[in-house]
Amino acid sequence: MTRSLIIILLVAAVVFPALAWQSDFAVKKGYEDRYKAIAARIDSSTTLEELDSLKGEIAKLDSAYASHQTFLDKALYPTTFSESMEKLRSLHILTYDRVYLIRTQGVRLSELEARVASLTARLDTLTSQRDQLFGELQESKKSVAALREAVKRLTTNLQAKDRLIFAIVDTIFLPYGKDLNQVADVQKEAISQRLEKANVVTRVYEIAADNVKFLDVTQLQAKDYGNLIEQYQAFTSRWSGLKEKMTAVAATTSTVTSQPAGKGSTKGSGGKGGVREAAAAAENATTQAAHVDSVLLEWRAKLNAAFWSGLQKEITGTGITVDPFTDGPSFSRSIRAYVAMLKQTKQDPTTFVETLWKEKIDRDWRDGLSKESMLGKTEYASLDKLVSELSKDTIDLKLILYVLGIIVIVAAVWYFLFRKKKPAELPS
Numbered sequence: 001m002t003r004s005l006i007i008i009l010l011v012a013a014v015v016f017p018a019l020a021w022q023s024d025f026a027v028k029k030g031y032e033d034r035y036k037a038i039a040a041r042i043d044s045s046t047t048l049e050e051l052d053s054l055k056g057e058i059a060k061l062d063s064a065y066a067s068h069q070t071f072l073d074k075a076l077y078p079t080t081f082s083e084s085m086e087k088l089r090s091l092h093i094l095t096y097d098r099v100y101l102i103r104t105q106g107v108r109l110s111e112l113e114a115r116v117a118s119l120t121a122r123l124d125t126l127t128s129q130r131d132q133l134f135g136e137l138q139e140s141k142k143s144v145a146a147l148r149e150a151v152k153r154l155t156t157n158l159q160a161k162d163r164l165i166f167a168i169v170d171t172i173f174l175p176y177g178k179d180l181n182q183v184a185d186v187q188k189e190a191i192s193q194r195l196e197k198a199n200v201v202t203r204v205y206e207i208a209a210d211n212v213k214f215l216d217v218t219q220l221q222a223k224d225y226g227n228l229i230e231q232y233q234a235f236t237s238r239w240s241g242l243k244e245k246m247t248a249v250a251a252t253t254s255t256v257t258s259q260p261a262g263k264g265s266t267k268g269s270g271g272k273g274g275v276r277e278a279a280a281a282a283e284n285a286t287t288q289a290a291h292v293d294s295v296l297l298e299w300r301a302k303l304n305a306a307f308w309s310g311l312q313k314e315i316t317g318t319g320i321t322v323d324p325f326t327d328g329p330s331f332s333r334s335i336r337a338y339v340a341m342l343k344q345t346k347q348d349p350t351t352f353v354e355t356l357w358k359e360k361i362d363r364d365w366r367d368g369l370s371k372e373s374m375l376g377k378t379e380y381a382s383l384d385k386l387v388s389e390l391s392k393d394t395i396d397l398k399l400i401l402y403v404l405g406i407i408v409i410v411a412a413v414w415y416f417l418f419r420k421k422k423p424a425e426l427p428s
Contacts, residue, residue, distance in 0.1 A: 028075045031065050039088060042095050051096045058088055090193060097190035115171050116198055123164045123203065130157050130210060137217060151218055158214060159231055161207050166238045168198055173245060180248045192249045201246070201288040204239060208295045211235075215302045222314065222360075225307050226367030232303055233373060236296055243289050250285045307374065311365055318356045328375040335383050339390055349390050357387045 038057050045051050062085050065072060072081040079087075133154040140146035172194045176183045183191075195201070211232070220228075308326050315322055323334040342349045361369075362384065369375040375383075 024071060024075070027065070027068050027071060031061075031068070031072060034061050034064075035084065035088065039091060042088075042092050045095060046099060048096065048099055051092065051099065054092060058085075058092060061085075061088075093186055093189045093193065096186045100184070100187060112171065112175065113194075116168055116194065119164055119168045119171065120198055123161060123168070126157055126161050126164065127206075130154070130161070133157055134213070134217070147219065148221075151220075151224070154214060154218070155224075155227070158207070158210055159227075161210070162231060162235050165200070165203050165207055166242070168203075169195075169200060169238075169242055172198070172200075180245060188249045191245075195246065195249070200242075201285070201292065204242070205288070205292045205295055208235065208239075208292060208299055212295060212299050212302055215299070215306055220306060220310065222310065222364035223367065225303075225310075225365075226371070228303060229307075229368055229371045229374065232299060233371070236300075239292060239296065243292075246285055246289065304374075307368060311361075311369075314360055314365070315356060318351065318360070320352055320356055328369075328379065331369075331375060332379055332383060336386065339386055342390060353387055353390060357384075 038054060038061060041057075042051065042054055045054065065081065069081045072084075076084055133150065137147070137150045137154055140150045172191060176187055176191065180188065304327070308331070311331070312325065320338075322338045323330075325331040325334045338352070341347075342352065366380065370377045370380050
């Protein structure tokens with residue numbers, strides 16, 4: 001009896017591990033075979049109906065092997081079970097999107113991605129040039145002419161980068177129209193993947209940060225500000241539109257992932273791993289957007305500070321003292337107060353009108369001041385009229401004195417040269 005028990009235990013010690021090994025091997029092989037078969041069918045699909053059915057196959061595969069996740073994480077090393085399923089879902093999304101674009105828009109996915117790649121390469125080239133231009137800017141500060149040329153080239157570079165990053169965004173969104181509510185959830189996930197692949201949000205942040213750095217290291221002139229303000233306003237507007245679209249895409253991705261299989265989910269069974277991944281992706285998108293918003297606020301603050309402090313120095317440089325100002329309303333109040341003081345005290349306004357307003361503010365600062373985010377065209381026109389009337393009063397007074405002076409001179413000349421001489425008296 002004892003010998004038989006020992007034999008049984010020995011056999012069990014040999015057989016059970018072998019059976020367990022065979023079982024693990026079968027799990028791995030079964031998963032890989034089904035995975036490859038689904039991937040091959042996805043890759044060769046040409047209809048949306050076939051891809052819709054394969055969405056269910058992905059869900060079944062995820063559900064069937066979810067209980068073996070710990071083992072498969074080791075067996076599939078360096079890839080995990082979740083990563084392999086995510087790769088399969090991504091393949092399905094992009095293939096679905098490819099077929100969709102060809103059928104509905106006549107756009108080939110390869111053409112779309114080629115354009116994005118081309119624009120990205122051009123953007124990378126400008127980034128390399130930017131680093132060189134910042135270096136040249138530091139070296140050229142000894143020469144005014146060299147400094148202005150470096151500023152001009154760097155400004156052109158930054159503006160070109162602005163246009164390129166949003167050209168990439170336009171290329172990604174263009175095939176789907178303006179209304180994302182009419183776009184299928186699968187297409188929104190494809191958009192999300194392309195945005196991530198192109199590293200769009202990070203690039204937007206870096207370009208905004210470059211503009212902040214530009215303001216820190218550059219000595220700007222009055223006429224520079226008009227274009228810089230327009231650039232900031234355009235960039236902010238485009239970012240606002242992109243953020244709104246990104247929010248819609250992220251919300252859709254999170255919602256679709258959390259749905260159970262059979263309800264339009266493109267994320268398989270909607271397991272805890274998928275939900276966590278979607279939630280993490282949505283949170284990451286929100287965090288990245290917040291970083292961009294933060295650097296845009298810094299950009300605006302530095303641009304405003306540089307503009308108004310530069311204008312204040314321009315005024316004090318002419319020897320005129322006005323109330324301090326930091327924005328459009330306070331600038332308007334300051335100029336109006338100074339004009340009222342000149343009228344009240346009857347001081348000569350020539351320096352203020354001719355030297356400061358006409359020769360400096362109206363010639364060099366008008367473009368920047370006329371931007372609605374600074375002072376605005378209407379208020380600038382009102383101030384210009386106020387100052388012009390001050391000048392008109394002075395001119396009228398001078399004209400009157402000038403005319404009177406001419407009259408006196410003419411009368412004097414007439415008196416001495418043309419008055420009739422009295423005839424000489426005859427001797428008696």
